[in-house]
Amino acid sequence: MRSDSIAPRFGLRLGLLGGAALIAVALFFVLGVPAGAWAFALKFRVGKVVALILVAFAISASTQLFHVTTRNQILTPAIMGFDALYLMIQTGLVYSIGGMATLSIDPVAKFSAEVVAMMVFSTGLFLWLFTAKSRDLHLLVLVGIIFGALFRSLSNFAARMIDPNDFVVVQGEMFARFNAVNLDLLWISILLCAGTVPILWGMRHQFDVLSLGRETAINLGLRYKRVMLISFATIGLLVSVSTALVGPITFFGLLVTHLAYRFLPGARFGVTLIATTLVAIVTLVGGQAIFEHVLGFKGTLSVVIDMLGGLVFLTLLLKGAAK
Amino acid sequence: MIRINGVSHQIAGMPILSDVTLTLPKGGITALIGPNGAGKSTLLSLMARLTRIQSGSISFDDANVAETPTQELAKRLSILRQDNVLTARLTVQDLVGFGRYPHHKGRPGPNDVKLVNDALEAMALTPLRTRFLDELSGGQRQRALVAMVLAQDTDYVLLDEPLNNLDMRHARQMMIRLQTAARTQGKSFVVVIHDINFAAAYADRIVALKDGRVLATGTPAEIVTPAMLKDIFDLDIVVQQIAGHPFALHQIAPPSTQ
Numbered sequence: 001m002r003s004d005s006i007a008p009r010f011g012l013r014l015g016l017l018g019g020a021a022l023i024a025v026a027l028f029f030v031l032g033v034p035a036g037a038w039a040f041a042l043k044f045r046v047g048k049v050v051a052l053i054l055v056a057f058a059i060s061a062s063t064q065l066f067h068v069t070t071r072n073q074i075l076t077p078a079i080m081g082f083d084a085l086y087l088m089i090q091t092g093l094v095y096s097i098g099g100m101a102t103l104s105i106d107p108v109a110k111f112s113a114e115v116v117a118m119m120v121f122s123t124g125l126f127l128w129l130f131t132a133k134s135r136d137l138h139l140l141v142l143v144g145i146i147f148g149a150l151f152r153s154l155s156n157f158a159a160r161m162i163d164p165n166d167f168v169v170v171q172g173e174m175f176a177r178f179n180a181v182n183l184d185l186l187w188i189s190i191l192l193c194a195g196t197v198p199i200l201w202g203m204r205h206q207f208d209v210l211s212l213g214r215e216t217a218i219n220l221g222l223r224y225k226r227v228m229l230i231s232f233a234t235i236g237l238l239v240s241v242s243t244a245l246v247g248p249i250t251f252f253g254l255l256v257t258h259l260a261y262r263f264l265p266g267a268r269f270g271v272t273l274i275a276t277t278l279v280a281i282v283t284l285v286g287g288q289a290i291f292e293h294v295l296g297f298k299g300t301l302s303v304v305i306d307m308l309g310g311l312v313f314l315t316l317l318l319k320g321a322a323k
Numbered sequence: 324m325i326r327i328n329g330v331s332h333q334i335a336g337m338p339i340l341s342d343v344t345l346t347l348p349k350g351g352i353t354a355l356i357g358p359n360g361a362g363k364s365t366l367l368s369l370m371a372r373l374t375r376i377q378s379g380s381i382s383f384d385d386a387n388v389a390e391t392p393t394q395e396l397a398k399r400l401s402i403l404r405q406d407n408v409l410t411a412r413l414t415v416q417d418l419v420g421f422g423r424y425p426h427h428k429g430r431p432g433p434n435d436v437k438l439v440n441d442a443l444e445a446m447a448l449t450p451l452r453t454r455f456l457d458e459l460s461g462g463q464r465q466r467a468l469v470a471m472v473l474a475q476d477t478d479y480v481l482l483d484e485p486l487n488n489l490d491m492r493h494a495r496q497m498m499i500r501l502q503t504a505a506r507t508q509g510k511s512f513v514v515v516i517h518d519i520n521f522a523a524a525y526a527d528r529i530v531a532l533k534d535g536r537v538l539a540t541g542t543p544a545e546i547v548t549p550a551m552l553k554d555i556f557d558l559d560i561v562v563q564q565i566a567g568h569p570f571a572l573h574q575i576a577p578p579s580t581q
């Protein structure tokens with residue numbers, strides 16, 4: 001039962017990751033600051049780094065929760081197109097009330113409504129898809145990918161349906177953009193993410209039990225339906241936050257969770273979540289520091305991340321198929 | 324005492340269990356036997372609340388399965404299922420440790436550690452305790468799953484084919500271990516067993532299920548007879564007495580019918 005205490009088994013590795021994350025954040029601040037523009041750059045970069053850290057957390061937590069609740073490690077909310085579902089909700093709003101009207105709504109109020117809609121949708125969809133008795137994993141992967149494609153094309157279609165002037169309002173949201181973070185929503189995003197921490201940490205043992213599968217979890221006295229519902233609603237919220245802040249990134253969650261799973265084999269949910277978030281911060285903040293501030297490539301990091309994550313996805317699929 | 328009262332179960336309109344009524348006294352080993360598809364696993368799933376009861380009622384002592392909070396039930400009864408898919412990457416000791424979850428809810432104390440060690444020892448898994456489950460043989464994995472249920476330390480234990488994949492030595496050891504726990508700690512086991520001779524040698528009572536109905540209930544001496552076995556399995560089986568136990572020579576057809 002050693003693994004119940006974090007320190008002896010994974011303390012060193014978490015420390016290393018924490019150090020790497022700190023270095024990444026430091027690099028983000030100091031690299032490529034124009035001479036004499038320190039004060040300005042610093043102020044500008046604080047907001048961005050906070051947003052990137054929130055995204056790192058939101059994607060890590062939602063992906064890991066998804067893996068635990070669905071008992072697969074290949075699909076993620078992003079691969080299943082949940083970010084596209086969020087965009088669809090957003091486009092739907094613009095379509096129904098018009099672009100100008102949308103712009104005049106308080107962004108925080110609008111975002112809150114979108115988050116609630118997203119939580120309801122994702123809970124419903126997840127319950128429908130995943131609470132039936134154990135499904136074949138390959139079927140699930142297939143269904144997941146089809147859903148992803150469906151949501152993406154629906155949100156594209158909806159975007160085309162609306163007035164060209166309105167389209168400008170949504171267009172910017174439809175691509176990953178680490179360099180143009182949506183800072184209007186920073187405060188509400190901080191609050192929302194902070195709100196999930198007591199759930200994620202307080203229920204970490206329950207998520208461990210959940211990962212053993214429905215029957216074993218019930219045998220151990222877990223209130224299975226309740227935990228599933230909370231988990232799905234939380235995933236919906238976290239996907240909304242990350243998509244609203246930087247847009248959709250399909251394979252990022254897969255990449256960072258699998259790096260963490262490899263780095264801390266057999267670790268429990270709570271410890272793994274810390275590790276995943278740190279890996280995500282290193283990748284996102286460190287990557288952005290190098291790509292944007294040193295190399296001056298704007299908007300390429302998301303492509304690189306998606307490419308690496310896509311490779312992980314392919315490897316997992318091929319390995320799964322070989323079994 | 325386990326009370327199963329008028330339990331019927333249907334899947335897609337097909338009757339799986341029909342009006343099953345059973346009273347099993349507290350303490351001892353009850354063997355549940357019957358042909359493939361008789362409804363043994365279904366009955367255990369209903370007893371362990373893994374499947375919702377459609378009609379009838381099941382209770383363990385004063386705890387009605389449908390009404391007692393699931394956390395409470397987890398301290399009173401545990402189940403080993405017939406098919407277990409464990410995708411989580413876990414070590415043996417972590418898996419067995421989960422058996423203590425209903426009692427400590429994530430914060431194991433010294434008593435939990437002790438019970439996990441005892442369960443590992445009882446299933447001869449101590450040397451393998453830090454292995455990952457996907458690095459075990461089929462029989463070793465089965466023993467790990469049983470160890471988890473033993474660590475849960477409940478008064479009632481439902482085991483669906485616990486002898487699956489076990490070699491002769493470990494199968495015998497497991498039955499002896501169950502018998503000891505039943506006698507010294509007053510535990511009640513309901514065990515699905517296909518090898519009728521294990522049932523005859525270790526069970527205090529045998530319940531025979533066929534086509535979703537209780538066909539017979541009795542002591543091994545009453546159930547393990549050629550006439551009974553013919554009724555249950557539609558098979559001619561020679562039964563002999565060896566060391567005070569009835570023994571069914573079920574592997575071979577009786578000479579006369581060959």
Ligand SMILES: Nc1ncnc2c1ncn2[C@@H]1O[C@H](COP(=O)(O)OP(=O)(O)OP(=O)(O)O)[C@@H](O)[C@H]1O
Pocket residue numbers: 334339357358359360361362363364365366405
């Ligand atoms: N999900 C299901 N859908 C349809 N029929 C089912 C389902 N699950 C079980 N059954 C049927 O219910 C009956 C009882 O199954 P059960 O698993 O309880 O049998 P069993 O006695 O445990 O058999 P075995 O000895 O093979 O384990 C079988 O006829 C089986 O085909």
Ligand SMILES: [Mg+2]
Pocket residue numbers: 363364365405483
């Ligand atoms: Mg069965």
